[in-house]
């Protein structure tokens with residue numbers, strides 16, 4: 001059988017590795033090339049379960065390396081690119097924005113431009129063998145900025161990124177958009193809310209709470225803990241990405257959110273309550289919750305209106321926050337204990 005080669009960038013990271021596993025479990029006619037730089041956030045063991053499959057190849061490399069990208073396109077004649085690779089941690093972007101601009105902005109441009117050169121003769125002239133070839137850009141709801149107490153982000157919400165991270169993702173979204181409008185390239189973008197679930201890097205809120213709780217350390221909650229995020233179980237996100245990748249309209253963007261708005265203090269209390277039940281000790285884990293200095297420019301609230309992907313493509317999240325967080329806490333207990 002002739003396999004379709006697709007390029008997945010950042011596949012050793014949290015969402016990318018969950019997506020690769022999801023795709024390979026559901027498809028037999030795809031060969032995935034996973035290009036990942038293996039920064040501190042990439043973990044090859046995330047891919048243990050599929051690393052020996054013959055329809056999977058790992059390449060260590062940087063999306064900013066134009067020669068490498070060119071060589072990969074020549075070797076594999078990719079039929080699609082699904083682009084996860086990014087510097088993703090907001091706190092790091094506040095301390096050191098350079099890498100975010102380099103990887104998220106320049107790296108995305110590099111990939112996109114190589115894909116265009118490989119798939120198209122010129123503006124609006126796609127090579128016959130690449131009529132279906134698609135560039136799927138994975139992005140974030142943070143590009144829309146911060147909400148007050150009410151309202152939801154829709155695909156029409158104007159961009160208003162507040163952190164160097166979200167500004168770099170917003171820039172990359174605009175570059176991708178421009179390749180549709182200028183060159184007629186087949187691109188789609190998905191903007192997701194906060195993901196959680198297995199394989200997330202230790203630095204993010206939910207793994208931090210679980211790890212610090214189990215280690216008997218203070219659980220750091222920024223500011224007053226009232227900031228709100230819309231939590232999306234990572235496998236629901238993967239299903240949404242797969243739908244958009246296969247059925248999304250070229251040039252369109254789709255929001256993917258969990259419809260699970262929770263404030264950070266609620267998240268910490270919920271996790272502590274689960275741990276009190278399944279991993280009890282002499283006092284409640286809640287006593288470890290500790291309020292610390294707020295994040296600079298901390299966005300107050302993110303919340304997504306996912307009706308476009310639900311109505312147009314039939315996507316629906318399978319997990320609600322209660323089912324998802326229970327699975328997640330159990331997964332990290334196995335990892336940390």
Ligand SMILES: Cc1cn([C@H]2C[C@H](O)[C@@H](COP(=O)(O)OP(=O)(O)O[C@H]3O[C@H](CO)[C@@H](O)[C@H](O)[C@H]3O)O2)c(=O)[nH]c1=O
Pocket residue numbers: 088089090091139140141142192193194195203204205206208220221222223227228229264295302
């Ligand atoms: C790490 C940490 C975070 N926080 C707060 C800050 C945020 O309000 C909330 C979640 O923080 P983080 O886990 O860093 O995630 P956040 O800044 O929302 O961004 C995430 O979600 C975004 C999607 O909304 C993604 O685009 C980002 O790549 C991803 O990192 O918890 C704490 O209160 N204490 C902590 O120790």
